[in-house]
Amino acid sequence: MTLVGASREPALLARTKELNPDTREGKAALDELTERAVTLAGANKKREHGTHLHTLSEAVDRGEPLPLGTSDRDLADMAAYKLATVGFDSVAIEQFVVADELGVGGTFDRLLHYSGPGPDGRPFDGLLIGDLKTGSVQYGGLKMASQLAVYAHGQRYDHTRFPVDGRDKKALAAWRKTPVPAEEAVTAYTEAPEVSQDWGVIIHLPAGEATCTLYWADLRIGWAAALLARDIRHMRSTRGALAKFESPARPIV
Structure with a gap:
């Protein structure tokens, strides 16, 4: 591109x-x-339109009217989104969580309540992590399952309690060295509600196609992949795998 x-x-x-x-x-x-x-090449245009659809979907889930001037194409996309997700109740939208076990964090799109048949056909009644995708999902299944698994294992974290401009390298370096008492640091964490760590939902809304498809994401596979990625990162930082070979001194005859 x-x-x-x-x-x-x-x-x-x-x-x-x-x-x-x-x-x-x-x-x-x-x-x-x-x-x-x-x-x-047009990549940012696609990305910006995807962000726009995310914003419109949030209005739909909050029961708010779409902005005046919303295009017919976007209206058709939102109609498809609403029809596909009618079986879900949106409990939370765009919340930041951290998984300390992995040393990572991120913002999930939706926390959804669902009651109905699960991926195995048996009844399911509980909370699911949901993620909206507007691009292709053809080859990213493992990555998406891993992403949702991290969210499902995470804790809510209020990053605004300890603000820093991540674009300012000096400020970020100073921020990292600033000690924070444990009793103060713990106040940023909020225990997340019990959410399924076995299954999540990918909501695929390809931009401009007026279609929306739901996919179950196996978070057990996703979590195993996340742990493997952590271990690989750790191994890549390991030093000392090679040592110089020293030949023994030969005796003088």
Whole structure:
């Protein structure tokens, strides 16, 4: 996609020849040119439209009217979304959680109450993590199951209690070194309601197609993948796997 964007503005390629990727300034400039090329190729437009559909779906789940001027195409998408999710009650929208066991955090789209047949056909009555996807889901099943599993194992965390601008590297470095008493740190955590750690739901709403499909996500597989990823990250940081071979000294005859 980057090459597609560069083909639409050839000056981008010419500019890259003037930059040194081994310097901080050169790398930053190359990153900016890459983002420019991706934008020219239309990737950001798709991403922004996906964000727009997320916002509209939140209004639907809150029972709020859609904004004036919403396009017919978006209205059709929201109608499909509403029809597909009619069996769910939205309990929470866009909440940040952390999984300390993995050292990661993220924001889930929905916490849903569902009562009906489960993926095995047996009755299910409880809370599910739901995630809305507006792009392709053809090849990302394991990644999505892992993402939802992390949410399901996480605790709600109020990151606004300890604010920092993550884009400011100096401020972030100072923030990381700032000691916080345990009794104060624990106040940011809120015990999450009991949510299924076996199953989640992917809500697939491809932009502009007026169709919405639901998929069960097996969070047991997803959690195993998340733990494996953690272990791989740990192993990648391990040092000392190689040691220089020292030949024994030969006796002088």
